[in-house]
Amino acid sequence: MSQMELASGPTADPARPDPARNGRVIVYGLVGLIGLALAFAPFLFQDVRAGQVAARICVFIVLVASYDLLIGYTGIVSFAHTMFFGLGAYGTAIALKQMGAGWDAIIVGGAAGIIAAALLAALIGVLSLRVKAIFFAMVTLAAASVMLVLASQLSGITNGEDGLVYQVPRLFKPAMKLMTDADGKVLKIMGVSMNGKITAYYFVFIASALLFWAMMRIVRSPLGTVLEAIRENEMRAEAIGYKVVAYRTAVFVIAAVIAACAGILWAVWLRYTGPDTTLSFSIMIDILLMVVIGGMGTMVGSVIGVVLMSLAQFYLKDLMQLAASATEGISVLPHLLEPDRWLLWLGLLFILLVYFFPAGIAGTLMKKGNH
Amino acid sequence: MPSGPNISTSLFDRIGGVNALPVLLMIVALPLVGSLSSWATLTFAGLAMGMMIFLMASGLSLVFGLMDVLNFGHSAFITFGAFIAATVLLALGAWVEADSLTLNFLALFAAIGAASLFGLVAGWFFERVIVRPVYRDHLRQILITIGALIIAEQLILAIWGGAPIAVPRPALLNGSIIIGDVAIEIYRIFAFFLGLAVFLALYLVLNRTRIGLLIRAGVENREMVEALGFRIERIFIAVFMVGSALAAMGGAMWAGYQGLISGTLGGELLVLVFIVVIIGGLGSIEGSLLGALMVGLMGNYIAFIFPKLALASNMLLMLVILLWRPWGLKPAVGG
Numbered sequence: 001m002s003q004m005e006l007a008s009g010p011t012a013d014p015a016r017p018d019p020a021r022n023g024r025v026i027v028y029g030l031v032g033l034i035g036l037a038l039a040f041a042p043f044l045f046q047d048v049r050a051g052q053v054a055a056r057i058c059v060f061i062v063l064v065a066s067y068d069l070l071i072g073y074t075g076i077v078s079f080a081h082t083m084f085f086g087l088g089a090y091g092t093a094i095a096l097k098q099m100g101a102g103w104d105a106i107i108v109g110g111a112a113g114i115i116a117a118a119l120l121a122a123l124i125g126v127l128s129l130r131v132k133a134i135f136f137a138m139v140t141l142a143a144a145s146v147m148l149v150l151a152s153q154l155s156g157i158t159n160g161e162d163g164l165v166y167q168v169p170r171l172f173k174p175a176m177k178l179m180t181d182a183d184g185k186v187l188k189i190m191g192v193s194m195n196g197k198i199t200a201y202y203f204v205f206i207a208s209a210l211l212f213w214a215m216m217r218i219v220r221s222p223l224g225t226v227l228e229a230i231r232e233n234e235m236r237a238e239a240i241g242y243k244v245v246a247y248r249t250a251v252f253v254i255a256a257v258i259a260a261c262a263g264i265l266w267a268v269w270l271r272y273t274g275p276d277t278t279l280s281f282s283i284m285i286d287i288l289l290m291v292v293i294g295g296m297g298t299m300v301g302s303v304i305g306v307v308l309m310s311l312a313q314f315y316l317k318d319l320m321q322l323a324a325s326a327t328e329g330i331s332v333l334p335h336l337l338e339p340d341r342w343l344l345w346l347g348l349l350f351i352l353l354v355y356f357f358p359a360g361i362a363g364t365l366m367k368k369g370n371h
Numbered sequence: 372m373p374s375g376p377n378i379s380t381s382l383f384d385r386i387g388g389v390n391a392l393p394v395l396l397m398i399v400a401l402p403l404v405g406s407l408s409s410w411a412t413l414t415f416a417g418l419a420m421g422m423m424i425f426l427m428a429s430g431l432s433l434v435f436g437l438m439d440v441l442n443f444g445h446s447a448f449i450t451f452g453a454f455i456a457a458t459v460l461l462a463l464g465a466w467v468e469a470d471s472l473t474l475n476f477l478a479l480f481a482a483i484g485a486a487s488l489f490g491l492v493a494g495w496f497f498e499r500v501i502v503r504p505v506y507r508d509h510l511r512q513i514l515i516t517i518g519a520l521i522i523a524e525q526l527i528l529a530i531w532g533g534a535p536i537a538v539p540r541p542a543l544l545n546g547s548i549i550i551g552d553v554a555i556e557i558y559r560i561f562a563f564f565l566g567l568a569v570f571l572a573l574y575l576v577l578n579r580t581r582i583g584l585l586i587r588a589g590v591e592n593r594e595m596v597e598a599l600g601f602r603i604e605r606i607f608i609a610v611f612m613v614g615s616a617l618a619a620m621g622g623a624m625w626a627g628y629q630g631l632i633s634g635t636l637g638g639e640l641l642v643l644v645f646i647v648v649i650i651g652g653l654g655s656i657e658g659s660l661l662g663a664l665m666v667g668l669m670g671n672y673i674a675f676i677f678p679k680l681a682l683a684s685n686m687l688l689m690l691v692i693l694l695w696r697p698w699g700l701k702p703a704v705g706g
Contacts, residue, residue, distance in 0.1 A: 347521035
């Protein structure tokens with residue numbers, strides 16, 4: 001009976017449109033639109049806040065997609081992703097602070113951050129990936145919390161809770177004139193000044209796009225297939241002859257390196273690095289929410305998750321402010337609708353999502369990962 | 372339980388094996404600390420802190436061992452316990468400040484009792500609504516309990532606000548006992564003995580009663596217990612409720628110990644609790660006690676000897692123990 005059902009899958013009836021294919025078109029269309037919007041973001045959204053949101057979305061797409069390599073493709077739950085993100089950011093920030101605002105500082109500091117992230121990931125992986133997955137979640141949480149504490153304690157290097165403020169290479173400074181008109185003033189194209197802000201944004205955008213493309217290649221490579229096999233059935237993968245621990249450690253290191261790269265971009269863009277912008281546990285929660293909402297194990301889901309969450313973070317609060325003032329006087333309700341309580345509702349939404357649509361938005365639309 | 376293939380009567384095993392580790396730690400610390408009186412003070416502080424962490428860790432470890440559920444919401448029970456105890460103590464201000472031993476104790480027990488009662492009820496709700504639908508699915512368990520943790524933290528912020536709350540401590544427990552030139556806070560003695568009593572009670576229930584036998588059998592092999600016709604889900608929910616109540620009790624004790632509590636308390640302690648559970652071995656009460664005492668002692672000694680290392684010390688401890696015994700000191704089921 002079940003054999004029969006299997007045989008009459010979506011391909012058996014060519015007359016009916018395949019919903020999964022429609023969903024795929026919607027998802028890729030959406031991601032394409034987001035990509036286009038980000039590519040022209042400085043021209044489309046000209047106020048400062050929107051520019052900030054666009055750059056954050058670029059960096060977080062890389063960060064969340066690299067987390068998806070772990071949680072979605074390999075089934076590893078790690079809480080140390082912000083740690084690697086922070087290593088990249090702090091490496092760059094410290095080098096820029098100590099060596100001055102030059103490209104050499106970004107290269108040296110970034111490389112140091114990436115190497116530190118890779119070594120630490122390999123150490124944690126070899127030590128604890130061989131035991132239960134759930135064990136790993138606890139070990140990484142402990143490691144990440146130690147890193148957070150170190151960042152705020154070693155105030156001689158990291159400037160503690162206040163974080164580091166530093167200069168970036170001249171090419172990225174707002175004062176830099178990329179193009180000038182006849183009078184020697186900064187040229188404006190469609191009302192946008194061609195200054196260092198533009199180069200900084202496109203540096204972030206292009207680097208993010210390249211990293212994302214690299215990850216798409218990884219999940220489509222033989223390595224990606226083995227990882228999915230491990231996620232689906234560890235015993236069988238091991239029995240076929242794949243060294244599960246080696247593969248898991250490898251993907252953990254790869255994800256750590258990519259997260260560190262995202263950290264470098266973030267440090268260069270913000271010109272500030274502190275515990276709250278890189279290492280804090282709330283960022284880890286954000287990453288987790290984004291990847292689950294978007295759809296684990298889909299890669300493109302991370303794009304959708306990041307955009308939705310970022311828009312919600314910046315604009316849902318305004319909406320809740322309205323709701324709170326509308327319900328004023330009804331005992332606790334305004335308290336719960338306060339803009340600061342937006343995470344409460346997001347948490348509720350998150351639980352419902354995990355119950356009913358564990359594949360996330362992209363996964364549900366593409367009918368992928370139905371367990 | 373025989374520990375692996377290399378059963379040898381080495382010196383280490385003859386002096387008590389892993390059980391002797393806290394004592395060994397104390398002995399090693401003595402020459403490093405230098406003065407006997409500060410060593411005694413640190414040791415008592417470490418033991419008291421260890422016992423409070425044990426309260427929080429034992430529940431998590433049991434729930435994990437029996438049900439294979441890693442509950443990130445555990446820290447929410449700790450925080451709620453602390454805040455409820457603080458609220459009760461504030462409300463009973465007259466009793467707390469009274470010079471009467473009875474009233475002091477009544478206030479304290481009301482606070483701890485209220486916190487534990489809340490833990491029981493919240494544990495029941497949590498198991499039924501949050502955890503039950505996702506048994507056997509680790510990834511979704513972690514995600515869902517984190518979602519619940521977010522909600523719980525936001526609720527705490529909504530109810531008690533973001534500002535730290537000062538917790539009044541019963542007058543009776545405020546002083547210190549002075550023996551020679553060693554001063555020991557009474558609260559620490561109380562915390563130590565409360566923890567010890569809970570440990571003994573848990574130990575006796577697990578090892579001397581029929582229900583304890585079923586729980587231990589469930590940790591070892593759940594399917595077999597089910598196959599023999601026992602309703603394991605009833606045991607699950609009972610263990611979950613007791614575990615949550617213990618977390619809330621630990622939180623309540625911690626509130627009195629710290630004197631000032633904020634909403635991030637549970638999250639900060641959760642890391643320590645995880646370290647304890649990992650060190651001790653998942654699912655074992657004795658392991659949790661060992662791990663908690665080690666963490667408590669280590670934290671206090673290192674804070675005195677190398678203050679800069681204090682926060683990384685527990686991580687270091689975990690690293691060393693994982694290298695030595697990847698399944699923890701006393702896992703309930705042999706790795």
